[in-house]
Amino acid sequence: MIEKFYDVIVVGAGPAGTTAARFAAEQGVSVLILEKDRDIGYPVRCGEAVSKDGIEPFIKPDSKWIASTINSFVLISPDGTEVKINFNRTGYILERRIFDYELGKLAAKAGAHILTKAYVYDLLREDGKITGVKFEHNGEKKEVKGKIIIGADGVESRIGRFAGIKTHIKISDMECCVQFTVSNINVDASTCYFYFGENYAPGGYLWIFPKGNNSANVGLGIGGDKAKIKSPISYINNFLENKFPNVPKLTMISGGVPCSLTLSEIVKENVLLVGDAARQVNPLSGGGITSGMIGGSIAGELAGKAIKENNFKLLMDYPKIWHSRVGRRHEMYYKVKNAIYNFRDETLNSIAHSAIKIPESERTLLSIFKIALLDKPSLLFEFAKIFFY
Template identity: 65%
Template sequence: MKSDYDIIVVGAGPAGSMAARFAAEKGVSVLMLEKDRDVGYPVRCGEAVSKAGVSEFIEPDEKWISSHINNFALISPDGTEATIEFGDAGYVLERRIFDYELAKTAAKAGAEILTRAYVNGLLFENGVVSGVKYEYRGEQKQLSAKIVIAADGVESRVGRWAGLRTFTDFREMECCVQITASNINVEKNTLYFYFGQNVAPGGYFWIFPKSNNAANIGLGVSGMVGKKKSALSFLNNFMSNNFPDSPILTSIAGGVPSSITLEKISGPGIMLVGDAARQVNPLSGGGIASGMIGGSIAGRIAGEAILRNNLSHILSYDKEWHNRLGKRHEIFERIKNGIYNFSDDKFNKIAQSFNSIPKDKRTLGRLFTTALLNQPSLLVDIAKVFII
């Protein structure tokens, strides 16, 4: 291990690994630090991802695919199930293996990796970020770097130490709990989404099937809802009503910063990626694919900046991210605000009218069209999604 690097990445999730990999591919020196003992563990995620989202970065491999998805089922408060078939749409992952494999691709590209390294401060030189302070096995240490890439997740603090405004408004934080339960009899190829005031007000409740009859079951509610009733009590209600005696294999909590991307995701010597930058699809709460895209852009630009000996090049990252996905997320955010404010009655009506469409003609577009009849003001935003 060296004492200074061109680039230090903080956090070894999907976004951090892609940042490390794409930077290392430029031939510059890269170190990725992870606070936990293991890359990929603990998992804090529903683990569903679109096929297109991952295959851009890694060859699909059965060892990290828990199930193949080609159906979405949206369940309205009165139990009406609206099902949409897709082709080969996506996967439910084994994140602990998936993250591990992604980190290996970074290592293969030449990045160094160190786990159990908890970053607790930044170094500055003339007001510019110039390295990190970290704790490693009880010892306080430091390392210099020309660029620090913060991929430290929903609990990100690195960005704020660098002077960027990064904390999430509690109303935009989707506070989630999830269990992986066994003996859950649902269709293996279907993601189930439940809506309504009783299951997950202002968010959704999910059942994502995994191999061997297990499933990830969880929900997210905003901090605004959490003020009155926690995500955990919603989950406990659902489980005692629907699967009272299922064996529970894992039980986790987590947060999704369900907002648009931060206004600034780069600054002198610093770049933010993944959840730390709020690169999350605000409609679905999905952040794996968009975090990897953000990480890959940041890593490449950081590598280029080092090679060109022009560190201000990293400031072009904001714009490139915005054009690639950021502006799309802004539209999703407006759609989310429309949809998640629907009353139970409106969800029921949408599901019923959607089901009157012949099965082979039910598409996500049709679903939105149906939703539109109930909320015409969403039209403009939805039109934009299909245009961009």
């Protein structure tokens, strides 16, 4: 049963949206989540890798949505050099369709109402003020009023556009992705594999994330300007045909990961953006689950407080809190991404050759970074750009 009026309306029921809804509802205000698809958590548009530390503040790890536990990475250079790194923390490969569902239940438990198959096509305005959203549900046009609107509508980020925020991103910042979930693949169940180079994934990387029982997510993301020349689907098909011919493909999904800076405007009047919609993805790794939940929790809590205290100026604190907790770090990652985005295969090979000389027990991403600089001083030049411009 959906009311005519809510304190907070959240558009989109991914991890950022349901976390925003939960944190708002926990403040004792009324919350509605509108989701355009019929299911929460499906279709999955994600490689499904997270760190245990990242998600623990938001949900207690549960074996029903953990497909596998990760303790090492293997980075593979264009010439096939494998650099193994022991991950000093714990990683998980999720079953997002169950994980998202559980986050939805937590929001509902906190009091949020949820409506799926509800496609928001515009904001509702009265006397020039945003007073709710217009949506379609089962073919009928409807309206619902809300004091605060949270746009958690993912890569498309249209709620922001309706509010007058420029949300579209330049194509070189859009990682264009395809992923197959395959079975009968013989990979180590506790290792994530990353392939780099022109032939695998220019301006991005190719991943194999094991999901237990000899199944895995095999996917890749390439920069939009590279996708213009050759499409992601042809790269992944090539890879699978060469490396793993005949593996049964259980699902195929496509998707886009906005690997840019956080939008310069993530709050406007009474509209807040969270998660991919706010471009809160880690622009170097493309990971957005944890950072999206952090963004959602900040926005949700502020929205709840703003309603309770009837002080909408509180919403203006959102960008500041986001930037001090995560956004500033993402600015650095974005610079690193831009420096390595156009690395040629020779450079990547040379880094890998240096890295394998480091004893495995001392091998970390940072030590590889340092050795790469020492071994190939010309790299200093490229990395100098990261820090001094």
